[in-house]
Amino acid sequence: MKTLTRTVALVMILLFVLTAAACAEGWNGTITIVQSSDVIGFDPTASTDTNNKNVLKNMVSRLYETDDYFNPVPVLAQSYTQVDDYTWEFKIAQGVQFHDGSILKVEDVIYSLERAKEKSSSGKTLLGPVEKFEKIDDETLRITTSTVYGSLLTALSNSACTILSQAWIEKAEAGECDWDEVIKNGATGRYILGNRDIGNQCVLLKNDNYFDPDDAAQNDKLIFRIIPEATTRTIMVQTGEADVNVNFDTAAMADCLIDPNVEVLEHESSTIYYIALNCEKGPFTNKQLRQAVAWAINRSDCLEVGYNGYGKVWSNVWAPTVYGAKDDPYTYDMEKAAALVTASGYAGQEIKACVKTDAEERIAQVVQAYLGMVGINMSYTRIDNTILTEVMSNNEYDMAFDYTAFYNDPELFVGRQFQASGIGAKNYAHYTNSTVDELMEKAKATLNEEERAEIYHQINTILCDDCPWIGMFNSNLYALARTGIIGVNINVETTYWYNTIRYEK
Known part of the structure; x- marks a missing residue:
């Protein structure tokens, strides 16, 4: 029995290695992700659904992001100084391009944050203690709070606090374009919106002009397929029709744990x-x-x-x-x-x-x-x-x-x-x-x-x-990925960054 078990284990390892090598060799730079529901809309002040945020967050930037345990990490805010208990000054990254080629200004940051505070239920709460946003110079934003607010940096990482082009937001609010156009042109994230087939799929393309080349996308294209049925999502990854299932149903856990074609990823x-x-x-x-x-x-x-x-x-x-x-x-x-x-x-x-x-x-x-x-x-x-x-x-x-x-x-x-x-x-x-x-x-x-x-x-x-x-x-938290995939970053918030996903060579 021990010999048989050892033989089976060796066969499984060999299949795993061969499958991973085959996937990496034939990879064309595209990652296909299956999720259970479609994008509701791209206005960050109105987006609360997790799958919606999974797509949106990869095309946009905020002053801060959070790591796997909700610790704030600077993005568009390269540094800050807390002047006193109620005053914070942030240095905004310079030369950041929106997807239409225009340059991010402090005014865009202020407009986006004021809009979040006014229109988003999350923003009203998270930015409630903020009394004023003001421009000090071309690279400095000052935020003044009415009370001591030790959670400000984490609040600024919320999806409602996404920074977008003031000009493109104003076009949308005037009825001159929809929010797909705002995100396609007026965002600064690692990906640019390609085409969107409502109810079927949404395609994102790598942003070659992303302001931080060390943190840019390591794949060329993301295809989000909308697959409501849990079993179908699992089978698509098992058969190679998709690369990652971010809404993995644990009903398929036992089967997937012994399938050499896939890997179950887990996070507290x-x-x-x-x-x-x-x-x-x-x-x-x-x-x-x-x-x-x-x-x-x-x-x-x-x-x-x-x-x-x-x-x-x-x-x-x-x-x-x-x-x-x-x-x-x-x-x-x-x-x-x-x-x-x-x-x-x-x-x-x-x-x-x-x-x-x-x-x-x-x-x-x-x-x-x-x-x-x-x-x-x-x-x-x-x-x-x-x-x-x-x-x-x-x-x-x-x-x-x-x-x-x-x-x-x-x-x-x-x-x-x-x-x-x-x-x-x-x-x-x-x-x-x-x-x-x-x-x-x-x-x-x-x-x-x-x-x-x-x-x-x-x-x-x-x-x-x-x-x-x-x-x-x-x-x-669980996700299902093809064998050989690396860089699937599961966040405790249940949302994902997709810029590091790739096949291991």
């Missing part, structure tokens, strides 16, 4: 799968009914069917990586759930939920069964990922199954997920709480990290008790 994450409950309209305006849902669900079963057990049960509304998320407050307790349903006065009316992915649909089936055991009548509908924000903004559903990644610092996400500024965007629950608002303001003005962490814990405790979201589990 700050992502949780959760259910948003509409606190503004319908049966979940009742807090006891929301709490009943939190107690009624066996999360181990949800993790198993949704992610094949690859992760950990987690009932908190924040990821375990977040400051202040100390507790896992809910377990599976059918008796508590049933008692809360009775106390809520719920009369058995239909509760409508929406799902977007295969994994969410499997989770919804489990949740539906457990809620039925305590008398909650839930149905679900599958919708396209691109309309989730719209349908939840319009109160069309009582529940939304979703997943999201978290910054480590609550200052960077609480506003858009659990405060009024996020309604119409990521606050799918339409949740507000004046005590949370007051504590967030207190945290922003607190310099001591231990004291801030304690305030965040108070906020987290309130949110877990109010149950606008029901945490399900914390998942690892």
Whole structure:
């Protein structure tokens, strides 16, 4: 048996090496990526969907990006000086070309950031403490804040803070062009928008004039194929029709781990799968009914069917990586759930939920069964990922199954997920709480990290008790790539940089 096992292992290694060599030898510089949903639009102030951001972020630049663990890394801002607690000065990279050949100016940076603060729900929160953006000279931007804001650099790395050409934005807002044209001409990123076939694919071409040649694209073309069906995405990578699957369904994990043609890539994450409950309209305006849902669900079963057990049960509304998320407050307790349903006065009316992915649909089936055991009548509908924000903004559903990644610092996400500024965007629950608002303001003005962490814990405790979201589990991140592919950079935010992807020679 040992000899047979060793022989099989040697054969697998040989197949792996031969497959990798064959792929590298025939590579033409193109990388084909399959993802589950299409681009919604290219306006960075309106883009919240992960797959949308996966495409957009590779064509644009910001003052800062984040590394694998949300640490800010300078891009268009080559350096900064903190003049005092409220004043920051940034040196902007010189000679940076937009895709139309025009040169980036400090005025473009200011216009983009002011627009993000005005129009984006994320920008309103992340740039809320900013009092003023001003030009000091042709290479210096000054940002003045109203409070101490230690998270400013990370805030500037958010996708809403993308820097674009003022001239091209103004054309779009005047109706003279669409946002495809803005990104094709008025961005500065590593890739330029080629052609886009809505619902089918989007093609990006290497930007040969990218301002940092040491960090330029190491491939010539990216083709994003839109493949909603999870099994099809996996098969396309296994057969070589695609190179990378960024929405890998772990249902295929066992098969892929023994396939010499592919490699499963793994990264820890700050992502949780959760259910948003509409606190503004319908049966979940009742807090006891929301709490009943939190107690009624066996999360181990949800993790198993949704992610094949690859992760950990987690009932908190924040990821375990977040400051202040100390507790896992809910377990599976059918008796508590049933008692809360009775106390809520719920009369058995239909509760409508929406799902977007295969994994969410499997989770919804489990949740539906457990809620039925305590008398909650839930149905679900599958919708396209691109309309989730719209349908939840319009109160069309009582529940939304979703997943999201978290910054480590609550200052960077609480506003858009659990405060009024996020309604119409990521606050799918339409949740507000004046005590949370007051504590967030207190945290922003607190310099001591231990004291801030304690305030965040108070906020987290309130949110877990109010149950606008029901945490399900914390998942690892997985992507599937052809054997021989290197440079697939998975970020804890669940978005990807594609400029380093290539076949190893």
